[in-house]
Amino acid sequence: MSSGNSxxxxxxxxxxxxxxxxxxxxxxxxAQAGIGPAQLSALSVLVFGGAKTVTELAKLEQVxxxxxxxxxxxxxxxxxxxxxxxxxxxRTVRVSATAKGEKLMQAGKARRxxxxxxxxxxxxxxxxxxxxxAAQLMLRL
Numbered sequence: 001m002s003s004g005n006s007x008x009x010x011x012x013x014x015x016x017x018x019x020x021x022x023x024x025x026x027x028x029x030x031a032q033a034g035i036g037p038a039q040l041s042a043l044s045v046l047v048f049g050g051a052k053t054v055t056e057l058a059k060l061e062q063v064x065x066x067x068x069x070x071x072x073x074x075x076x077x078x079x080x081x082x083x084x085x086x087x088x089x090x091r092t093v094r095v096s097a098t099a100k101g102e103k104l105m106q107a108g109k110a111r112r113x114x115x116x117x118x119x120x121x122x123x124x125x126x127x128x129x130x131x132x133x134a135a136q137l138m139l140r141l
Contacts, residue, residue, distance in 0.1 A: 015138070025119070026112035032109050038063075041098060041107070042071050043080055047105040051084070051096035080104060092120065 005013070033040055046052060051062070058068035064113055072095050080101035086092035097105070098109040099124075120128055 017092065024025050026115050029115050030108060032111060033104055035075075035080070035104075038071050039075055042068065043101050043105055044099040046081060046095060053086075053092060053094055057095060064115040073114060075101070075113075084126040 030037070030040055030063055035043070042061055042083055045057060049060075054068050055065050057072070058065045061068060062072075063071075072081060072083075076083065079098055082098050083093045083095055083097050086094050120131070123131065
């Protein structure tokens with residue numbers, strides 16, 4: 001760490017680059033899902049984060065609500081999500097993943113994890129332990 005940057009900045013730079021490389025590596029597995037990246041991302045939020053309103057989902061995905069409405073419409077037509085009236089506020093409609101949507105996301109996650117695990121075969125036991133500890137630290141952040 002002698003580039004003149006602080007250890008925090010240099011570590012952040014390495015993590016940033018590494019994370020992008022890993023995402024690119026596993027992104028190839030996403031093609032098997034049969035839906036586009038925007039729909040896959042929105043479905044992932046719903047499967048792993050729970051039901052959301054279209055507005056909440058748009059904010060999380062950093063798109064405008066009309067764009068998210070179109071994404072949700074496409075997912076609804078594929079029966080991957082459903083719109084459900086909010087029990088607490090009948091004016092509010094929440095979007096949630098269907099069983100089919102959950103199955104699709106879980107299968108995709110399994111493919112990505114398998115692809116990463118395959119890359120780890122070349123690591124020593126010590127390196128794998130180090131990577132495991134680093135992954136746990138990343139989750140704590």
